[in-house]
Amino acid sequence: MIAVEKMIAANRADCCGCYGCYNACSFEAITMVEDEEGFRYPRVDAERCRNCGKCERTCPVLNPIEREQESTPVTYAAINKDEAVRADSSSGGMFHLFAGQILAQGGIVFGAGFDENWEVCHQSVERVEDLGRLRVSKYLQSRIETTFQQVVGHLRQGRRVLFAGTPCQCAALRRFVGKNDENLVLVDFICHGVPSPKIWRNYLALRARKKEIRRISFRNKNLSWERYLLAISYGNANKYLAADLNTDLYLQGFLQNLYLRPSCHNCHFCKKNRPSDITLADFWGVQEESPDMYDGKGTSLIFIQSQKGKALFQQVQDRARIKEQDFAKAVRHNPSMIQSSTPSPKRAAFFWDVQRNEMDFMKLLYSYTKPPFKVRVKQWIRKIPGTVALVHMIKGKRGELSS
Ligand SMILES: Cc1cc2nc3c(=O)[nH]c(=O)nc-3n(C[C@H](O)[C@H](O)[C@H](O)COP(=O)(O)OP(=O)(O)OC[C@H]3O[C@@H](n4cnc5c(N)ncnc54)[C@H](O)[C@@H]3O)c2cc1C
Structure with a gap:
């Protein structure tokens, strides 16, 4: 049994589903298989496996990246001055600025977008007008597929690459690329945890029943930035189904930690120093900590994690409103920067009921998320x-x- 399998056998919650081992295997011995909760885990085909050990060496859990020196990241509140882009971004629209800068230098950007089934996978963008596909948080785990191999292909051609993803995905890519990474910029975010794609699939099938979906936004800002409006547009006219975090059952289950990946409750990557170059976040609590940076339309937090991150930030800062912040105050309202989310006490019972499949899914979701x-x-x-x-x-x- 190779170490990646041993690790999963010993503690399934250690595998974050980053696809590092999958991308590393030169013999196509690893497939990513969805389990009964809807999360993907590596499965090794013993006949194809040559025990070369590459998968083990790439695993970011088995081989954590240690920083030479721990330091407190320089922290900014930031708002993209382009209001249209900010309105169509989760927080202050800063991802778009960083990505646009890399594209302007002839580079390529990888991030999470919807696939043809409205599930989420990583994909690349080469034109600034296509960045909308990657903007806005999608609250389910993204499939990496062969993205890491593609990234290395572009780096070998001498192109700059920006990869945006969860902290575990960024750590895995850093491991996969190794030392040859001057042209690679990694942008991660404060991550509360990734929900199960299967739960999203079940929800969407009932929520948008028989509707031809045109667009989905988990962070529509029509009501406000803070209220997380999940809006599903359909039909030809400007129609959409929308519900905010007080009424939408999927958002409630997500924020109550009912169906996050097990590894998210034991996250190895929620630290102030990360292998990424820039860490993004919503600046929750901005009204209190820096009221002049609050206007209700979304403010980003930016943590500079490396010299490369600092350089990219300097290149875009004239297109943003920025203000330096105290790190401790900035993360006070955002505990996921440094600690894993605690699982809902109802998590196991919920998945048991999902598997039994005896109740209408929406009723089931309601019964588990309803307030006291x-x-x-x-x-x-x-x-x-x-x-x-x-x-x-x-x-x-x-x-x-x-x-
Ligand atoms: C699952 C999840 C949990 C999060 N938890 C928190 C949190 O606890 N606190 C907090 O402050 N912020 C959290 N965020 C990040 C936050 O929602 C914003 O993405 C961040 O503030 C950047 O905003 P922006 O306006 O600059 O960029 P946006 O335009 O919103 O860009 C979003 C970027 O995130 C990437 N992305 C979107 N969905 C996924 C996904 N499923 N997997 C991997 N990458 C993805 C996109 O490729 C894009 O690069 C979370 C995001 C996700 C996806």
Whole structure:
């Protein structure tokens, strides 16, 4: 049994599904197979395997990349000045600026986009007008497929490559490329964890039943940046199904950690120093920490992780509004920078029920994500016209009486 298999056998939660071993194998002995929860894991074909050890050497969990010196990354709040791009990005639209700069230098950009089934896989873009395919967070695990091999192909031709992905994907690519990486820029983000593609598939089949989907955005900003509006556009007209984090069951399950990959609860990559060159994030808490950088339309956090990251940031900074921040204050509202998400206590029961497949999937999702009874009563009351004003009036009267 080779080490990658041994590692999974000893602790399945160590495998982050980064596709590093899959890309490293020269004998096509490794396939990535979806398990019953919907996450992909490597399976080794013993007849093809020559025990060369390349897969083990590429695994970012078995071979963590240690930084020579730990340091606190220089941190900025940042907003892309192009309002149209910012409106169509998760936070401040800074990914687009970095990617556009690499394209302007004749480079190529790899990031996560939807495939023909509205699942997510990594893909490349060569023209700035196609960057929209990669913009905006997609809240399910992206399939890397042969991306790492493609990246190396472009680096060998002397091209600059920007790869954007989860911290584990970036660590795996850094391992895969090795020392020959002057032209490679890695952009990761603070990652809460990746949800199961199978749960997304089940959700989408019912949510957009019989609709011809044109576009999906997990972070539509029509209501606000903070409310995570999941919008599914369909038909020819400007129609879309939309629900925010208070009402959308998929977003609720994601944020309640009901169906994240097991390795996300034991993440080896959520550290302040990372193998990436730049780390991106939503600047949650910006109203409190840096109110002048808040306008409700999305502010990014940028952590500079290397000299290469610093150089790229300097090249784009005249196209952004930026302000340096204190690292500790900036991550105060974003714990996933340094700690793994805790699994929902209902996670195992949820997947057990998904497998039994005895209940309508939406009902099942509702039964696991619904808020406690007291909170639901409050939500129902709020929906009755005039009740909010009435409650305020009663509270006001009580205040008057007690004073
Ligand atoms: C699963 C997930 C969890 C996240 N958790 C947090 C968090 O806890 N806190 C936080 O501050 N930010 C989190 N983010 C990042 C955040 O949502 C924004 O992506 C980030 O702020 C960059 O915003 P932007 O406007 O600069 O770029 P955007 O235009 O939003 O660019 C997004 C970039 O992320 C890449 N990407 C999108 N989806 C995926 C995916 N499924 N897998 C790999 N790469 C992907 C795209 O290729 C693109 O490069 C998460 C993102 C994802 C995908």
